[in-house]
Amino acid sequence: MTLAELKTGQKAVVSGFKEYSPLTQRIMQLGVLEDTVLEVLRRAPAGDPIEIRLLGYALSLRQSEASLIELRDIR
Amino acid sequence: MNIAASGDRPQAQKHGHGPTPVIAVIGNPNIGKSTLFNQLTGLRQKIANFPGVTVEKHVGTVTLTSGDANIVDLPGTYSLSANSPDEMIVADVLYGQVEDTEIPDMVLVVVDASTLRRNLFLVSQVIEAGLPTVVALNMVDVAEANGINIDVERLGAELGVRVIPVNAARGQGIDAVKGAMVDALQQPHLSSLNVLPDVRKASAELARELRDAGNHVEDYEVERALVDAGGYAEQRLQRACTTDIIPQLEAVRERLSPDRPLGASEAHRRYAWINALADEVETSAVKTGVSLTERLDAVVSHPLAGSVLFVLVMAIVFQSVFAWATPLMDSIDAVAGALSDRLNASLPEGALTSLLVDGVIAGVGSVVIFLPQILILFAFIIVLEDSGYMARAAFMMDRVMRACGLSGTSFVPMLSSFACAVPGIMATRIIPNRRDRIATILAAPFMTCSARLPVYALLISAFVPQQTYLAGIINLQGMVLFGLYLLGIVGGVTTAWLFKRTALRGPTPSFLMELPPYRLPNLKSLLIRLWERARIFLVRAGTVIFSVAVIIWALVYFPHPQSIQDEFDMKREIAALKYDGEVLAQRLNDLDNQQAAAYLEQSYLGRIGKTIEPIFRPLGWDWKVSSAVVASFPAREVVIAVMGTIYAVGGEVDEESAGLRKRITAATWPDGSKVFTLPMVIGLLVFYAFCLQCVATVAAIGRETDSWRWPVIAWVYMTALGYAGAFLVVQLGSAG
Incomplete structure (x- = not known):
């Protein structure tokens, strides 16, 4: 399952990435890494982009970007 | 922690300092970096541009006990990786590779205590750049409100740099930051921090190889190119080298990180180091209740x-x-x-x-x-x-x-x-x-x-x-x-x-953006930035607009032939013989207006306006409006100044209607009908809404797209659109 499918209010742990690119490198530098716990806070109108919380801050990213992030331990 | 010897910068060119030291301020976006910068400099700052790129460069002067220092506020960034020339400027400044900006004598890193881990990523990269560094730990109060306590002494000891808690918005801790700056300038001390010693070593080796092959490259450029596969640094390094260096980079990456891409490896290793460090210095209590930001966002982002x-x-x-x-x-x-x-x-x-x-x-x-x-x-x-x-x-x-x-x-x-x-x-x-x-x-x-x-x-x-x-x-x-x-x-x-x-077809790009917590804007910072904007506007009014006003005045005033004066003097004498009393006063007043109008028609601007009037006739503009619009192509707001000049010089003398708005309301065609009808005015507004009447913007488009094609396309496209829009409005308005 990827972050794009995680429901609003759910938490999960990052398990990996679908690809490696400057985009995913930037995502990693922002702290979205394997074993990072994150939570979907809300979705913008039309469900995209999404706002997630990690490491004590809020980050927005698009569904297409969220779909590159694989998750485990969904709560 | 990491004691691997580094920190010396054999490759960085020391430009040789004048008497005034240079301090760079760096940090993540949205953490109060500019507020701290404003607290340090007050009004003693200005906005310029970095040469080569068009990133805004805020430079100011800070008064320390050791004397004045120049302080440069760098654009907010999360890492030294670059996907654009803009992002590369931060690394280039730190390594003294930017013309006009001397290599800094020290770096002030601003850190948000409430998101310490994410901030420490950049902190570690900056400290490794090998300059004396001071960390300003901002928003400690926010962190404490969130139940986070940071052992400042311990953090400083682990990083090998001074860490000063501040509250930039309230102006607390500013003197302590200044004191730490003086110490860092007078007794420069370098941290031995090096999270990725193997990458540093391999970069230096590869850089030496490339230099031996006759290429002019710096160690840090090679390091960034190695780590940021497919990024801007890699492209720039390739351009700087005569041979295809990608295979060489790939070989080194493969050797350093066989299991995963080197860039991913950097992120993982830095965060592993950060997490170990943060676990030692940061204690967070379990937070209860819903934060203000979350409550506000329930409405604002609904x-x-x-x-x-x-x-x-x-x-x-x-x-x-x-x-x-x-x-x-x-x-x-x-x-x-x-x-x-x-x-x-x-x-x-x-x-x-x-x-x-x-x-x-x-x-x-x-x-x-x-x-x-x-x-x-x-x-x-x-x-x-x-x-x-x-x-x-x-x-x-x-x-x-x-x-x-x-x-x-x-x-x-x-x-x-x-x-x-x-x-x-x-x-x-x-x-x-x-x-x-x-x-x-x-x-x-x-x-x-x-x-x-x-x-x-x-x-x-x-x-x-x-x-x-x-x-x-x-x-x-x-x-x-x-x-x-x-x-x-x-x-x-x-x-x-x-x-x-059409011309710019392609895939849609990324949207990674932090949503910072809601904060009360800082009044001092607001006022400083307003003053900066007012200054820029007034300087523009005092230079470009002043010059255009004088030129337009000259075009309106000259040639000012004596023959017109003589002709109207004669008419006045005749009137004085024919009329008296109020009728004479009225008649003389009319003659004054007619004389002013005659001068204006004879003037250079009048001649230009008349020549081009046929082009703008379908928009309902007479030669006065046409002249004013044409004169405003260098800077659109000049149209007001030009109209002011045209209608003041050709002025219908009326004590009651001193303002320009009253004068243009009264403007008529030769047959007496109003020039400024509602369709014409709306058409004119539409023209100004679409038209690209700004030399500065045209120049900026040229610089930012690095071509002459786009500014030409933009200018022609927008001008045509403005004309078509105004034409449509006037024709529809007149038909109705």
């Missing part, structure tokens, strides 16, 4: 409530721009009028008096009068930005922006363009995708900039009735202004969509 709020906020902003500015504008007008009267009364009639009164005071005064509106608009933009609302607007607008092929990141440059397209176009550097950048650049000049505001304000206040609805809450003039803003937005969005569908 799909329906948030959208309604957004429209409401924008409407309030534009209503206020009109309503609050009026008393201030009236007093500026009164001062200019009094000054003109004094000069007219005390100086002899002639070219010099005319230059001062009709050229300088009328021209510059009619532009300066719009300063209150510009300041109010800027104050709103700054407050929306600093409070964190702007990021929410981008979040809410992303889906909409994508409909025209752009992203929410284009929203901020577009919104900045409401103040001025030049910084807006410069702000497009945050958009990594070139096609998106160009589309945003083409859309940006459509946004209603502060220079369009005077034109709108003048025409609206002169020709749109002062009606209010709903007990005075809605004001018709304000609504017309709001409509013009919407027209600009529609024009820009349609343009971006059109170009993204």
